[in-house]
Amino acid sequence: MNVEKIYKDANALLEGHFLLSSGNHSQFYLQSAKVLEDPKVAETLAKELASQIKKSNLKIDTVCSPALGGVLAGYELARALGVRFIFAERVNKKMTIRRGFEIQKGENILMCEDIITTGGSALEAAKVATEMGANIVGYAALANRGFCKRVGGDTEAKPTCKLPKDLPFFALADFEFDIYEPKNCPLCKDGSEAYKPGSRGN
Numbered sequence: 001m002n003v004e005k006i007y008k009d010a011n012a013l014l015e016g017h018f019l020l021s022s023g024n025h026s027q028f029y030l031q032s033a034k035v036l037e038d039p040k041v042a043e044t045l046a047k048e049l050a051s052q053i054k055k056s057n058l059k060i061d062t063v064c065s066p067a068l069g070g071v072l073a074g075y076e077l078a079r080a081l082g083v084r085f086i087f088a089e090r091v092n093k094k095m096t097i098r099r100g101f102e103i104q105k106g107e108n109i110l111m112c113e114d115i116i117t118t119g120g121s122a123l124e125a126a127k128v129a130t131e132m133g134a135n136i137v138g139y140a141a142l143a144n145r146g147f148c149k150r151v152g153g154d155t156e157a158k159p160t161c162k163l164p165k166d167l168p169f170f171a172l173a174d175f176e177f178d179i180y181e182p183k184n185c186p187l188c189k190d191g192s193e194a195y196k197p198g199s200r201g202n
Contacts, residue, residue, distance in 0.1 A: 003173035019194040032114035046076035066125040074112035088125035105133035116141040119163035146176035
């Protein structure tokens, strides 16, 4: 499966000067919402990801995603795996699992994002699930930004990867883009201004 082509065909691989949630800058940005707006494409991607995960023989009871970005990917993955789906969300800047979602002690949960960069949001949601009794068995995403090592991938984990090394991370493809600290950003030095995706209709 050519995941990069799927993102390009959906106009979801953006080029410009972007302010990332980390505060750093990049010339490229993956906008998974543009890919997932087509239910058939979302289903195809989730089935491919599910097939990778099934080969690992992990016992999975539930898929959990951090909102908002991971919800569609996580729901489709849960459907492809034939398991329950729940999500975590921020309330007053703190990640929480609410809306009546319950977790049984020892319930095997796979965390799923649309894109994993360092894995910070997924890890934050996993901590909440663990505090409710979950057993986190792994992490998954449609795309890996190249900071963490995925099962079957060639990219080695960077020091900034926050995912636990003792759990598997599944993703369909690696997207490695240069990321710059604002003070060292060549795009800034060329005179352009970084903007956060969504602030200009993207």
